[in-house]
Amino acid sequence: MKVRTSPLNTVFGLLVISAFALVGCSSESERPLESPVRLDGPIFGSFYQVTIADALTQGEAKTLEEGIKAQLDQVDQAMSTYRDDSELMAFNQAPLGEWQPLSNALIEVMAISQSVAEASNGAFDVTIGELVNLWSFGPEARPEEVPSEAVLNERLEQVGFDALKVDTQSMQAQRTRDVFVDLSAVAKGHATDRVAAYLDQQGVEHYLVNLGGDLIARGYRDIDEETLWRVGIEVPEDGPQTAQHVIPLENLSVATSGDYRNYFEIEGTRYSHTIDPRSGKPITHGLASVSIFHPSNAWADAWATALLVAGDEAGMALAREHDLSVLMLIRDGETWRSLASPAFARFFGQALLEELGIDVATAEETVIDEKG
Numbered sequence: 001m002k003v004r005t006s007p008l009n010t011v012f013g014l015l016v017i018s019a020f021a022l023v024g025c026s027s028e029s030e031r032p033l034e035s036p037v038r039l040d041g042p043i044f045g046s047f048y049q050v051t052i053a054d055a056l057t058q059g060e061a062k063t064l065e066e067g068i069k070a071q072l073d074q075v076d077q078a079m080s081t082y083r084d085d086s087e088l089m090a091f092n093q094a095p096l097g098e099w100q101p102l103s104n105a106l107i108e109v110m111a112i113s114q115s116v117a118e119a120s121n122g123a124f125d126v127t128i129g130e131l132v133n134l135w136s137f138g139p140e141a142r143p144e145e146v147p148s149e150a151v152l153n154e155r156l157e158q159v160g161f162d163a164l165k166v167d168t169q170s171m172q173a174q175r176t177r178d179v180f181v182d183l184s185a186v187a188k189g190h191a192t193d194r195v196a197a198y199l200d201q202q203g204v205e206h207y208l209v210n211l212g213g214d215l216i217a218r219g220y221r222d223i224d225e226e227t228l229w230r231v232g233i234e235v236p237e238d239g240p241q242t243a244q245h246v247i248p249l250e251n252l253s254v255a256t257s258g259d260y261r262n263y264f265e266i267e268g269t270r271y272s273h274t275i276d277p278r279s280g281k282p283i284t285h286g287l288a289s290v291s292i293f294h295p296s297n298a299w300a301d302a303w304a305t306a307l308l309v310a311g312d313e314a315g316m317a318l319a320r321e322h323d324l325s326v327l328m329l330i331r332d333g334e335t336w337r338s339l340a341s342p343a344f345a346r347f348f349g350q351a352l353l354e355e356l357g358i359d360v361a362t363a364e365e366t367v368i369d370e371k372g
Contacts (some may be wrong), residue, residue, distance in 0.1 A: 087193055088183060107172075
């Protein structure tokens, strides 16, 4: 593999290369590293980890390290709601009803968001920022009590994806009402796609990108044995992370949304970080986890949130309608039921489903909930 070099800025601190060469070379940068090489560090309040099975020298790994960090910095600068100087925060403060020229990346993510919002009947909505803040999962402080109906209704008036207009031809967007656009439910997926695209451009053929649980796999984890990358779908419960299912990934991405890690409790009631933009309240149904397998992680990220909000029946109906490859983990008393969409079954095959004990959704299980 040949890596092109360029003078790129570094961000997010130092990455760690977990495996180093055991042989000497005349030049330190030409020293071969033991495969696989792992690059990792903090990102977006979480982590990133890039595992590369291609043969690399120390100099090539350093170049890739710098390029990966540059891609992540560009996403953070464009889409963060935690830094006042981001492009998105400037857009949120721009005059209402005026078109704002935006970067290609920001327009792309907004366009994906609006498409999923329309297709999911509002289960996904990037203007949910004020509700996220109200329920303490954004920059605002956590409330000491559940918000009143009056406060909820006030915030709901500031939500609605119809208030965001995106012009992909002229690369501009505008807010027609004073909504707060929060792209966190899709930006991480976009960043995962960006890192994968960068690695592809550099000629890397065998890698696994993991950005806080959003994954993209290419090639093999063991090139000689032609062994695919394998990813674990986490058991949706508190405690140590364990895999409910292990799925092979072949040139594919997966994004998972769940209601079981990020939540808080008030007087014994658990409030998920997943907010239904239509009601303004955290979800309360039995669907605990949704994993979307898709060529694009940005699309997978947005759809995973939409289906988690919609619930198992309405969500599976959407999966059928849009031919999405979906794996749901649904609470069934003290246990879990694993339910796959027909597209998932077609892609991964009946043998794997039987091996893992995954059911395939029937037509009766995909009736759209008209209240949703």
